[in-house]
Amino acid sequence: MEIRVENCDRKHFLETTTRNRVSKMAGLFGSQNIVLSGKVFVGPTCVIRGDLAHVRVGKYSMIRDGTILRPSLKHFNKGVAFVPLTIGEHCLIEENVVVSAAQIGSFVNIGKNAVIGKRAVIKECAVILPDAVLAPDTVVPPFAIFGGAPARPVGKVPDNHQEAITELTTTFYQNTKVEDFGKGK
Template sequence: MELPIERYDKGTYIETNTKNKISRHSTVCGTQNIVLGGKNCVNRQSIVHAECVIRGDLKHIQVGKYCILSKRSVIRPPHRLYKGEVVFFKLEMEDYVVIGEDSVVAAAKIGSYVQIGKNCVIGARCILKDCCRILDNTVLPPDTVVPPFAVFGGNPGTLVDQLPESAKLLHQELAQTLAANFVPQ
């Protein structure tokens, strides 16, 4: 199945010199604490869609290359109550991650080749290992660890299936195709 080409108005997106695209209609707080597109990467091509919220004002957020943050998704650092105070921790997202529309992510770490479906809630301090998938409408409680090649679904999220060994290539192709098909009008 071929993914459709998504056209956008060039005036509504900022394109960085490393080919990242950030919607002017997104909310990006604390830009000094956000690294978008990974380290030492010339052609990063991560996309932050309209109405996406990234809360870098709370703590450092690192996003890898070819990460697609869909419309109305919220990316915020994980937190914990410590001695009556809320303490925030760094959020690290590696390469080839696709986050679906209307999802809220407060994970501590998201590995490479991860797909998070639409309308998901990824609780504070969750760890999503490489090559995993979170199905649409899934709620992961805080501190959940999703193993490699696992498919989690439900509320609360539990293991429902395993991914094939080819999942890494399939996730990489999905993220690269979504980035390549996002073209100006």
């Protein structure tokens, strides 16, 4: 896994007191219901819909450009209710992903352009391949690789996945410092 490092110019990114780095071009709706646990990266044109239900993102997780985190809804005979969205630590959610899951475990990698269906649960150390479409209410077991449309099991994650994704997310965070570029010009 290789990922390009972002230049976080203060004109385009904010750094919070818990060291989250959030693009000023990202749309965070219902911010009172969004919890970024610390050292989370939120890229440009991301949308996080905390106005629908609580959204919690674990430490060192990366939400790349164009991704939408949207809590899913559940229909009842007396109406609808939104299900909170929880994302674990050291998760990599790549570009242009749509997430309507109920839970994403720690050390998960979701590839570009994937669609995660309503109320899906992705367990720890799983990988969702690029362009995969995960059906609503799907449960992805730990250490599984899912791909295709509709997504189904296509392999098993290597034993060193947890260490590799931890190193990737930590290194990415350490190399993307929010700085003043062009100072004094």
